[in-house]
Amino acid sequence: MENIVKTGTPTRARAATLVTVGPPARLAEAAGVLAEADEAGSLRHVLISTTGEDVPDVEGLQDVTVENVRPQFLNNAVAALRLSSLPTVVWWRGGPPDRLPAVATLADRVLLDAEDSLPLWRQAPALFGRTALTDFRWARLxxxxxxxxxxxxxxxxxxxxxxxxxxxxxxxxxxxxxxxxxxxxxxxxxxxxxxxxxxxxxxxxxxxxxxxxxxxxxxxxxxxxxxxxxxxxxxxxxxxxxxxxxxLGSQALPSLLSEELRVRSRDIPFERALQQMAS
Amino acid sequence: MVPAGNPLLDNLRIEPTPGATTLVIFGASGDLTRRKLLPALHTLSRGQRLPARFAVVGIGRTELSDDDFRQQFRESLREHAEVTGDDDVVRSLEGRLSYICGDTGDPALYERLAERLKEIGGADGVLYYLAIPPGVYSTVVERLGAAGLAGTPGRGWRRVIVEKPFGTDLASARALNELLHRHFEEDQIFRIDHYLGKETVQNLLVLRFANGMFEPIWNRRYIDHVQITAAETVGVEGRAAYYEGAGALRDMVQNHLMQLLALVAMEPPVEFSAGTVRDRKMDALKAVQPVSLEGENADAVRAQYRAGWVERREVPGYRSEPGVGVESTTETYVALRLRLDNWRWAGVPFYLRTGKRLPKRTTEIAIQFHRPPLEIFRRVSPTPLMSNLLVINVQPDEGISMRFDAKIPGTRMQVAPVMMNFRYGTTFPGEVPEAYETLLLDAMLGDATLFARHDFVETSWALVTPVHEAWEEHGDTSIPGYEAGEWGPQEADSLIARDGRRWRTL
Incomplete structure (x- = not known):
């Protein structure tokens, strides 16, 4: 039983592809958050800038960065970079709200985290049957x-x-x-x-x-x-x-991100709360 | 009419909390309370897992005021939970602590307890935690019953947590169960085995019954044998008085190892509920055949550690430990070969071993699969091919590993075994709850899935007691030895070698 090829210290198993979408300033903040999040090592990171500007350098993260993609092709970028072998989580930190449905369709999980949630929340009910969607404002609650x-x-x-x-x-x-x-x-x-x-x-x-x-x-x-x-x-x-x-627990972004990443299925109370607001 | 359910609990990410509860700890000034229970309560409170109406009543013989008990709580957090600050959660929780000093044999103590429970404001649930020596269980249970504190009132509940050992042999286990059943129904009794609160042990159920790929091969057609190991590096650590009367067989095998065996061997339950899971575990345990003790082919080996070198230092032999007799025959190591007679496991031996002063602290379950029926790579492989192995690491590095053969890169067809590892700490970062947190909360919620049922305890004792009695009857003072820091005695190697197998070197 002893002739085992030692594979060394086990590396972190990759648990998901995290696609972060947003303007460069929000991506830079996200990079800092990812560096602190417990799950960072188990994620494959993709950063997509929604403004055509450069994505800031992110030290210590093994990233794929996508720049100069026009908003109407955001979903194409996600489609090209997602892996069928890993769940795809989209962290939406900004971008044209009308592109959310096309991107969300490619994701197993969508975390909304825009400065103005309301335009996204108006679109969200139509997506509930297609992806597991929540908002960081929900996580804070x-x-x-x-x-x-x-x-x-x-x-x-x-x-x-x-x-x-x-x-x-x-x-x-x-x-x-x-x-x-x-x-x-x-x-x-x-x-x-x-x-x-x-x-x-x-x-x-x-x-x-x-x-x-x-x-x-x-x-x-x-x-x-x-x-x-x-x-x-x-x-x-x-x-x-x-x-x-x-x-109150930690309300810091890394903690909230960790909490959201642990949720893999639809959050029915969140969906009902949004529908209640819409009514 | 009060709505029965709480509508706000639906899909709440914070898991449900128990209803109003008062925790009454007998042995509140003792070691278990300081090291485990009070830190666990703090963690539960910090995670919002305690009910809105929650109180702790500590009971002990040590003269303490309520404030002294609260001070003990703060010290306990400082020493055992690394909580140094005096935060609001600590202050809020300590305000719910009170203490009653008294002799557990004195009926007046229970009158005062009844008054205190009334003062607390009619808590619906009362959980008694017997963190006391087993010799005092009967007194406390009898007194609780006599004072009318064991019965379940109207909409409330009364439960009791009993710490191991649940008896010292079959007869005493039965006597303890009879005593408990005189005053508590079985669904009020929570026999705590902290092994069952460990994440990996719970994950064993998930591994087996939430995945489709393991169950079809989890039987005698594909599995060659199973090894269950619980190894400690420590010696008796000042517990000689207890350990001399127990030994490894009764301290570890009867409870922890038998629980692990049952989880590995059980049939799939039809639902994840306390009753069904425990029924299936019982079926597995009932299939275990009596241990053969016949001469050289005995299926049980005992041994005692001699002086040696472990944990980077020289250590004395067991008989030189403080409080241990120079002719003691108490076993510090046990190895067993068990047979389960049922369709799933016929012909698959389960090898169990546990010991103190072994080279490493580790607990694992190793499932060794049969070799392929045809070894087509035998001629080209420089080393003999190894059979597949699934290892469930219970502690300290909780996780699961699988061994399979792979081609070594190169132009030649060379094969070598490799391990694929899953480690909890790397895939699921964050705090893993302590076993006592899980189990305390489950008892408050009334979920007995991770607690030992009376029939399991008795059946387990029925297997172990004849082995112990045979060793007792042996009479002489000779017992095989092993050096501290070795993986057990030669006799244990012979036990498994008779079947053409060997222990895993961990």
């Missing part, structure tokens, strides 16, 4: 959703849920706030019963507070002053049912 779900584990909260009347969300990213509202409305099947107020706050946090109120119960999630935790409180009939401080 994971912990918030988890904490809200924790409160709904309490039978008293679930009992009071049909009577909630008002949802108030505060943050400086209206799209992200609306997405959270869309998730709650679709998950709890509000059908317009609950008044939703989105308040844009001047603080730096994309989402800083969620308040859900009814005659007998109120729930509150708020970003802790340290920015790294969430404070939660559930009141039922005036009594504090629970009050906790919970970690």
């Amino acid at each position: 994971t912990r918030w959703r988890g904490v809200m779900a924790l409160l709904f584990d309490l039978p008293q909260v679930r009992e009071a849920a049909p009577d909630f009347q008002r949802l108030r969300i505060t943050g400086n990213d209206p799209a992200q706030c609306a997405l959270f509202a869309g998730w709650l409305a679709s998950s709890l099947d509000w059908q317009g019963r609950v008044a939703v107020e989105l308040e844009r706050a001047g603080a730096s946090a994309s989402l800083s507070k969620v308040e859900l109120d009814g005659p007998s119960a109120s729930l509150q999630l708020a970003l802790h002053r340290n920015g790294a935790c969430l404070t939660t409180e559930a009141r039922v009939n005036g009594d504090v049912l629970t009050s906790r401080v919970l970690s």
